[in-house]
Amino acid sequence: MTSLDSTSQPVPELPDAGGTPPKQIPPAAVARLTLYLRALNTLLAEGVERVSSESLAEASGVSSSTLRKDLSHVGSYGTRGVGYEVQYLSRHIAAALGLTHDWKVAIVGAGNLGKALARYGGFESRGFDVVAIFDADQMVVGSEVGWLRVSDVADLETVLHRTGANMVVLALPAAVAQGVCDRVVAAGVRSVLSFAPVMLQVPEGVNLRKVDMATELQILAYHAQRAQTPGQPA
Structure with missing residues (x-):
């Protein structure tokens, strides 16, 4: 039986472009990825193009180190001193969560x-x-x-x-x-x-x-x- 209570999440798999087996994301990280996606979508609506890890972490209610560790599960796309491209990171997290499916x-x-x-x-x-x-x-x-x-x-x-x-x-x-x-x-x-x-x-x-x-x-x-x-x- 596969049963998930209200404190756990289904664990999506992230396709690897190189053809290697997809990797699983820890359930706690999956839950936090949904928070990052919500924050990113808010930034997109406000016309923000880039965001620092500190700002994104604060908007999501987590620490910067936790955010960076979570994003490492889907690939790190931040640039030191520049931050993350909001639209690209939003799309990538959505894909990792399976939200590009119908x-x-x-x-x-x-x-x-x-x-x-x-x-x-x-x-x-x-x-x-x-x-x-x-x-x-x-x-x-x-x-x-x-x-x-x-x-x-x-x-x-x-x-x-x-x-x-x-x-x-x-x-x-x-x-x-x-x-x-x-x-x-x-x-x-x-x-x-x-x-x-x-x-x-x-x-x-x-x-x-x-x-x-x-x-x-x-x-x-x-x-x-x-x-x-x-x-x-x-």
Whole structure:
């Protein structure tokens, strides 16, 4: 089973132009690469052409040494005294993260969370195209969420194949999440993001990432409590 919790990331592989096997990037570095990419895209929008490692590190909330080490996994493209070319580094990190591929996302569950995800405008700008949304409630099926029409989950496999969806988000109750996940995997999808409050089982070769907001709040509460205790680092 390949299962990834909310503190880990799928590890992309960076193609090597010389034909050697692609190298894996450590999960913690993958998480930070997404921060660098966000900062770089902000700089691009502001018309900035070059950035120093110190400035990029500060914008990403990491140290300069950490940033340089992370970027070494995708090749170092900085020039001493000149910095990094923003557009080039942005494109290269995007390629390392797999964002140059055509990612089509289907959302299963058209409740409040599923609808909010379907309407979120940030996915498209980051390379993710939401192509379908499903629900089992016949009062919801056929309604519109943004530009999408809610499909019947009974037609899950047909719609997944028709839309070419290669990522699925599960915004479902715990009781039905495993069954739907099994159907998604059987339909050929190998990347699943689950918001369901239950541990799902998937076969080897399927990347499952779980987001548990209650757990994240509990972790946040722990750190907040330590911050309020004299002499205890957060």
